Every structure is written in structure tokens, then in C-alpha cells.
Amino acid sequence: xxxxxxxxxVGEPKVGKTSLIMSLVSEEFPDEVPLRAEEITIPADVTxxxxxxxxxxxxxxxxxxxxxxxxxxxxxxxxxxxSVNNKKSIEKVSLVSVVPLILVGNKSDLVEHSSxxxxxxxxxxxxxxxxxxxxxxxxxxxxxxxxxxxxxxVLHPTGPLYCPEEKELKPSCIKALTRxxxxxxxxxxxxxxxxxxxxxxxxxxxxxxxxxxxxxxKNVVRRNMMDGVKDNGLTLKGFLxxxxxxxxxxxxxxxxxxxxxxxxxDDLELxxxxxxxMIKILPDCTTELNHNAYLFLQSVFDKxxxxxDCALSPEEVKDLFKVFPYMPWGPDVxxxxxxxxxxxxxxxxxxxxxxxxxxxxxxxxLEYLGYLGYSIIYEQESQAAxxxxxxxxxxxxxxxxxxxxxxxxxxxxxxGSGKSGFLQAFLGRNxxxxxxxxxxxxxxxxxxxxxxxxxxxxxxxxxxxxDFDFLTETDLSCDVVCLVYDINNPxxxxxxxxxxxxxxxxxxxxxxxxxxxxxxxxxxxxxSLSPHDFCRKHKLHPPQPxxxxxxxxxxxxxxxxxxxxxxxxxxxxxDLKNSTFWLRASVGATVFAVLGFAMYRALLKxx
Numbered sequence: 001x002x003x004x005x006x007x008x009x010v011g012e013p014k015v016g017k018t019s020l021i022m023s024l025v026s027e028e029f030p031d032e033v034p035l036r037a038e039e040i041t042i043p044a045d046v047t048x049x050x051x052x053x054x055x056x057x058x059x060x061x062x063x064x065x066x067x068x069x070x071x072x073x074x075x076x077x078x079x080x081x082x083s084v085n086n087k088k089s090i091e092k093v094s095l096v097s098v099v100p101l102i103l104v105g106n107k108s109d110l111v112e113h114s115s116x117x118x119x120x121x122x123x124x125x126x127x128x129x130x131x132x133x134x135x136x137x138x139x140x141x142x143x144x145x146x147x148x149x150x151x152x153x154v155l156h157p158t159g160p161l162y163c164p165e166e167k168e169l170k171p172s173c174i175k176a177l178t179r180x181x182x183x184x185x186x187x188x189x190x191x192x193x194x195x196x197x198x199x200x201x202x203x204x205x206x207x208x209x210x211x212x213x214x215x216x217x218k219n220v221v222r223r224n225m226m227d228g229v230k231d232n233g234l235t236l237k238g239f240l241x242x243x244x245x246x247x248x249x250x251x252x253x254x255x256x257x258x259x260x261x262x263x264x265x266d267d268l269e270l271x272x273x274x275x276x277x278m279i280k281i282l283p284d285c286t287t288e289l290n291h292n293a294y295l296f297l298q299s300v301f302d303k304x305x306x307x308x309d310c311a312l313s314p315e316e317v318k319d320l321f322k323v324f325p326y327m328p329w330g331p332d333v334x335x336x337x338x339x340x341x342x343x344x345x346x347x348x349x350x351x352x353x354x355x356x357x358x359x360x361x362x363x364x365x366l367e368y369l370g371y372l373g374y375s376i377i378y379e380q381e382s383q384a385a386x387x388x389x390x391x392x393x394x395x396x397x398x399x400x401x402x403x404x405x406x407x408x409x410x411x412x413x414x415x416g417s418g419k420s421g422f423l424q425a426f427l428g429r430n431x432x433x434x435x436x437x438x439x440x441x442x443x444x445x446x447x448x449x450x451x452x453x454x455x456x457x458x459x460x461x462x463x464x465x466x467d468f469d470f471l472t473e474t475d476l477s478c479d480v481v482c483l484v485y486d487i488n489n490p491x492x493x494x495x496x497x498x499x500x501x502x503x504x505x506x507x508x509x510x511x512x513x514x515x516x517x518x519x520x521x522x523x524x525x526x527x528s529l530s531p532h533d534f535c536r537k538h539k540l541h542p543p544q545p546x547x548x549x550x551x552x553x554x555x556x557x558x559x560x561x562x563x564x565x566x567x568x569x570x571x572x573x574x575d576l577k578n579s580t581f582w583l584r585a586s587v588g589a590t591v592f593a594v595l596g597f598a599m600y601r602a603l604l605k606x607x
Contacts, residue, residue, distance in 0.1 A: 004052040007150045008071050009104075011081035012088075016106040018057050019137035020081065024147060029138045035059045049151050075099060077130075077154045079146070083107045084115040084134060100153035103132040104146055109139045127165075130158055131250075156252040160268050162244070169244055172268045173255075179323045180262045181239050183373035188303040188319075191233030203376055204261045217242070262376060275370040276363055277382035284392045287362040288406050289355060293386035296374055301350055311344040324371045328364075329353065336443040338427050349427075352447045355458050359406050360445075362387060393479075397508070400570045406458040407566035410475060412466070413484030414495035418516030419463045422484055422546065425554035426461055450556065450563040459563045466495065476503055479566035484514040485531065485543075493525040497534055510565040511540055514558070518545035 009017040021037040022030045036059035044052045056071055063071075072078065077100050084105040103123070105115045114134060123129045130153040135142035158164075161173045169177070184200045185192055192200065197217075198208045209217070221228035221238040224245075228238030246254045263274030281287060289297070304320040305312060312320065321327055336356065337349035345353070358365040369375075369383035378385070396402040413419045421431065423446035446461040461482075464475045481504060483496035496513060504511050513535055515522075525531060531543045544561075548554045 004054060005049075005077065005151050005154045006054045006056065006075050007077050007079060007147065008056045008058060008075035009079045009081055010058045010068070011104075012083075013060055015081045015083045015086070016137050017081045018059070020104070020106060020135070020143060020146065021055055021057055023137040023140055024055075024143050027140065029140070036062050047151065048148055049155055051151065051155065053147070053151060055147070072099075077102065077150045079104045079150055081106055082115075083110075085110040099128075100130045100157050100159070101126070101128045102130055102146070102150050102153055105132065105134040106137060108134045108141060109136040124164075127159065152253065156256040157266065158247065158252055160266065161252065161255060162247045167248075169240060169247075173243075174240060176259055176262075176264055176268050177240055177243055177255075178236060179371075180258060181236050182323050183262070183376065186299075186303065186377075188306075189233075191230050191235055192239065193231075193233040197234060203379070204258050220245070262373065263370060270370065274382075275367045277366060277384040279362065279366070279384045279387055279389070281362065281389050282392065284394060286390045286404060286406065287358050287365075288388045288390060288404065289358050289365075289386060290388045292378060293354075293369070293374070294351065296369075296372075296378055296386070297351060297354055298347075299377075300372060301347055305347075309340075310347050311340045311342075312350060313342075313344050317345065323373070324368070328368055331441040332443040335424070335427075335441055336445050336447065338448055348449060352449070352458065355406055356445060356447045356460060358387065359408070359460060397570060400568075402567055405456075406460060407480065407563055408460045408462060408478040409480045409482055409562050409566065410462050410464050410478040411482040411484060412464045412475075412496070412499050413482075413514075413516075414486075414489075414492050415466050416489065417466075417484045417486045417492050417495070418514075418546075418548075419484050421548045422482070422514060422516060423461045423463055425546075425548040426459070426556070426559050428553040429548070430552065430554055431549045448559075450560050452560060452564050452567055457563050457567065459559055459566070471499070471503060476507075478509060479569070480562050481509055481511045482514055482562065483511060484516050485525070486517050487515050487522040487545075488517055488520040490523050490526045493531050493534075494527045496531075497527055497529070500538065505538065508569060510569050512558075512562060512565065513540060513543040515543040515545045517547060517549070519547040519549045 009020065011017050018033050018035070018037045019030065021040060022033065025040060037055075037057040039057075040055040042053040042055070044050050047053050056075065058068055058071060079102045081104040085107055103119055105119070108114075116132065116134075119132050123132060131149050133142055133146045133149055135146050137143065161170060162168070163170055181192070182188075184196055184203075186196055186199070187193075194211075194214055197214060201207065201209045218229050218232070218234065218238075221234065221241055225237065225241055228235055228241055234242075243255045243258075246252070259268065263270045265271045279287075300320065301312070304316045306316060307313075317329070318327075321329070333353055334343055334345065337352040338346050339349055340346055354365070354368075357368065366383050366387070369386055374383040374386055375381065380386075390402075390404045396404070411419050411422060420442065423443075426446045426448055444463045444465075447458055449456050450459050451457070462478070464471070483500060485492040485496050500511060513531060515531065527534070529537065534540075535542050544558055546554075546558060
């Protein structure tokens with residue numbers, strides 16, 4: 001909504017511009033009229049639209065053309081005043097403008113007939129003309145209405161919404177209203193039922209519709225089009241027809257109220273304030289989705305999982321993102337999160353991708369939630385309400401506990417050591433499934449859930465490019481480090497040893513050495529110490545054997561260990577090596593993973 005309205009009155013001398021302003025202010029016709037009225041400011045609390053309004057008079061006798069151009073550049077609506085009893089003043093009306101225009105026929109008290117027949121051809125010729133008002137400063141006829149229409153032309157313009165020549169909504173308006181319809185169609189059945197219509201009405205206008213009013217609305221649509229109502233609900237065509245009708249009947253404010261409630265500006269673009277609300281993130285803090293955000297995203301998943309197979313097919317994903325101006329997820333997403341055997345996003349994979357986006361780029365996550373209408377559906381001030389900013393990691397270390405749910409593990413190793421395989425194995429893919437991945441769709445991230453002591457946590461793996469001399473702060477900033485080497489390559493471990501000694505030997509970040517490709521023959525590493533001796537010297541865990549060359553999905557035990565180390569970096573190495581400790585964590589992971597999926601399937605059946 002604009003902060004203020006600036007109305008400029010122009011026209012030939014003696015048409016009554018100044019009289020109109022003075023009659024509005026004093027509510028009576030002035031005995032003496034100056035050449036030009038001073039600028040008038042009407043406070044917001046006394047205007048119908050609750051917006052400050054400035055009214056500016058122009059006098060050809062007192063002001064130059066340059067001053068006129070300056071005033072035109074500052075105005076956001078121009079009232080062109082003519083005298084209805086003087087045809088020459090009508091003919092001289094100039095209509096070159098980039099703002100809405102109101103034609104004002106003053107002195108209607110001097111004639112018995114209307115000037116509309118003369119004006120209509122002009123209105124049809126120029127699209128910028130919002131309306132024409134005939135009034136009388138002397139009789140106070142339509143004075144308040146004139147300035148109300150001027151306000152309305154600024155706050156609720158016709159131009160962006162409707163094409164008078166074609167008598168239909170403009171494409172940009174149809175696009176915006178279609179997104180609004182899809183967001184409001186909570187069950188995604190293609191119609192707005194009574195419950196959804198009432199929610200929409202309450203969201204936009206703060207009041208529900210009475211049952212009879214709902215029926216009246218649907219009856220209006222039924223009388224005017226065949227497929228506007230289906231199964232007693234409003235279709236998209238019916239929804240668009242209603243807004244066309246509002247505009248044709250001069251009720252632009254209804255459509256604009258809806259558009260602005262759903263985040264649109266005067267150009268029918270979603271505003272920056274709507275898409276990117278302010279959120280304060282201090283150093284060493286991370287961003288996560290909160291419980292309500294996950295509930296919302298679950299409802300979006302359910303809404304588009306038409307076949308109830310707990311996965312989104314490519315067509316279902318495409319349908320989900322129809323409310324976006326572009327496709328936000330590319331083919332690499334399917335190699336970042338869990339998918340089913342067909343390569344479709346599972347429920348867990350879908351939530352994992354949202355978790356990843358929020359952790360890595362919270363502004364993008366806010367933008368995406370904005371497109372989906374989170375703040376509208378959940379009746380929040382903005383989608384910033386969906387985000388939790390975690391406390392500083394140093395406080396976690398001091399208190400020896402964390403409230404975070406997402407932990408980052410950076411995976412480093414020489415080229416060909418098995419880092420990519422390690423990431424894909426976390427998503428349940430053995431070597432055979434990994435070979436199907438196309439190189440251009442490769443992802444350097446993998447994220448999924450693990451369970452530590454019965455708590456569901458997200459582990460985010462990030463494969464760091466093997467450039468020893470140029471590791472960035474991002475490459476080093478994480479909760480736990482994986483150093484991967486290939487047991488079958490004699491030069492593979494040297495990279496891990498150098499990276500550890502250069503960057504992590506004095507760090508408080510836990511480190512784990514992964515002996516990858518453990519199904520192959522182990523060769524002696526060309527380094528001064530064997531991997532086992534190196535780990536013993538630096539008080540690290542012994543190298544953890546790992547392979548993804550299995551018939552079944554690779555074991556997730558190592559990922560549970562990584563998550564546990566990320567959650568409890570303060571614990572002594574002896575405790576972390578304790579077999580009972582690892583057994584409790586691993587058993588918890590298995591039990592809760594099975595229970596979690598079973599509970600989701602049960603809830604899905606109930607819905």
C-alpha cells in the first residue's frame with residue numbers, strides 16, 4: 001500500500017480548479033477565489049482509505065511550464081478539470097501522462113445536460129483515464145466523490161488489472177490470481193469448497209461469509225458461465241470471473257485487497273518485504289526450520305502427493321512449484337536427498353531438501369516459503385516466523401549441550417578417494433545405484449536424518465573439493481570432519497594427514513578418518529606413519545572401514561557416529577570409543593527410523 005497520495009489539479013483558466021479544492025476544505029462555495037490554492041494535506045485518519053492525501057493546485061497565471069512539469073513528476077494522480085458548459089475547455093484537455101488520470105467536469109449546475117457524450121470518445125481513446133466525474137463546486141455536488149476517486153485511482157488502479165478494450169483481465173493479473181487460487185485450494189482438488197472460501201474470505205477481509213452469501217456468490221457465477229462452479233465449489237475460471245466482475249462494477253479495491261494480502265505490489269510483482277522479511281542472524285549461529293514450518297511443509301507435500309505413495313513424481317513436483325515464478329529445484333536435488341527406486345523424492349527427502357536450503361541459504365528459504373504462502377496459511381506476520389536461529393556454538397560447548405537439529409560434516413580427501421560414494425551411501429545408495437548418476441547432475445551435498453539416543457537429527461554432508469592450498473573458511477567451518485582415503489591407493493592417505501596437520505590439529509572440531517573402499521585389497525600407504533599409527537599419535541579414532549560396494553543399502557552406523565560426535569564434541573575420546581555408547585546410538589537410530597516412517601504412513605492413511 002502506498003504511504004500517501006498526491007493529487008494534482010490542472011486545466012484551462014476559469015474552469016474551477018481552485019474552487020473545487022476550497023469547497024472540499026470549507027464545505028461551502030467560496031465568495032472570493034484566489035488565483036491558486038496552497039497545497040492542502042488531508043490526514044490519513046479522515047480519508048476513506050486511511051492514507052495521507054496531498055492536493056496540489058496549478059495556475060497558469062502564477063506558474064511556469066517548468067513548474068508544471070515538476071508538479072506532474074511528483075503527482076501520482078492528475079485530475080484534468082474542464083467546464084461542462086464550455087466545449088472549448090473539453091477540446092483542450094491534454095492527456096499525455098504516466099500516472100492515472102481523472103476527467104473532472106465542473107460547473108454541472110450551469111447546464112441541464114451531461115457532457116458524457118463528448119467525453120466518452122476521449123475516455124475510449126486513452127487507457128490511462130480511470131474515470132470521469134461531473135461535479136459542481138458551487139452546489140458541492142460530487143466534491144468528496146471526486147477526491148475519493150482520485151485516491152482510488154492511485155491505490156486501486158485499473159491499468160495493471162484489466163484491459164477495457166478486450167473486457168478481460170490482463171495476463172499478469174491472471175497469473176497472480178491463479179497463484180492465489182492454488183494457495184487457497186488447500187486440498188488441491190481444483191475447486192474452492194465452502195471451508196476454503198471462508199478461509200480465503202477471513203484471510204483477506206477479516207470476516208467469514210454467511211452460508212447464504214456463499215450461495216449467492218456461486219449463483220452469480222452459475223448464471224454467467226458453465227464451468228465456474230463444480231461439485232458446489234468455485235473453480236479457477238469462476239474465481240477469475242468474479243474478479244473480472246468486481247473490476248467491471250468499479251470494485252477494484254476488492255481485487256487489490258486480495259492481491260496485496262498475498263504479497264503483490266502495484267506492478268503485480270511480489271514485494272521484497274514479503275519475500276525477504278528481516279531476520280537477524282549473529283555470527284556462529286545457524287538457521288533451521290521450526291516445528292510449525294515442518295507441519296506446513298508436510299501439508300504441502302500431502303496436498304500434492306496425489307497417489308499417496310509417500311513420494312513426489314516429477315509431475316507432482318512440477319504441480320507443487322506452479323506457484324513459483326521459476327523451478328527452484330534442479331536434477332541435482334535427487335542426488336542430494338533420499339529418493340525411491342524410481343528416483344522420485346520421498347517424504348524424508350523432500351523435508352531434507354528444505355532443511356538444507358534453510359541451513360545454507362535462509363533468504364532463499366524465506367523466498368520459497370513466501371511463494372507457497374506460509375505466512376498467509378499459518379496467519380503469521382511473515383515467513384520469518386518459520387525460522388529458528390540457533391544460539392552461538394560456543395555457548396553449546398560451554399553448556400555441553402545443544403538445541404540444534406542440523407549438523408554439518410565436511411568431507412575431505414584426495415581425488416578418487418571415495419568422497420562422492422560416501423555421500424551417496426548416506427542416502428541409501430550402493431555402488432550399483434550410484435553408477436546411474438549422471439556427472440552433470442552430481443551434488444556436493446547429501447542430507448538425511450539420523451537418530452541419536454532417540455532424537456531425530458539432520459546430518460548434512462558436504463564434499464570439499466581437494467585443493468589443499470585453498471581451503472576456505474566455509475570448507476573448514478563445520479561440526480565434524482571426515483577425512484577419507486582409499487585403502488587401495490598408496491598415495492591417498494597423505495592428503496588426509498597433511499590437511500589434518502595444517503588445519504585441524506589444534507581445532508576443537510571432531511575428526512574421523514574413513515578407510516574407504518574397504519572391500520578392496522588394502523595396500524601400504526606412502527606416508528611416514530600408517531593410518532592406524534597416525535590416528536593413535538593424534539588421539540583420533542582408528543580409521544573406520546567403509547564400502548558402498550554392497551548388495552543392500554550401505555550401513556548407516558558411521559553416519560550415526562558422525563552425528564553423535566557433532567552433538568557431543570566435548571566428550572572425551574575414551575567415551576566416544578566405548579562400544580556400549582555406539583551400540584546405544586546405533587540401535588536408537590534403527591528403531592526410531594522404522595517407527596518414524598511407520599507413524600507417517602499411519603497418519604497418511606488417516607488423512
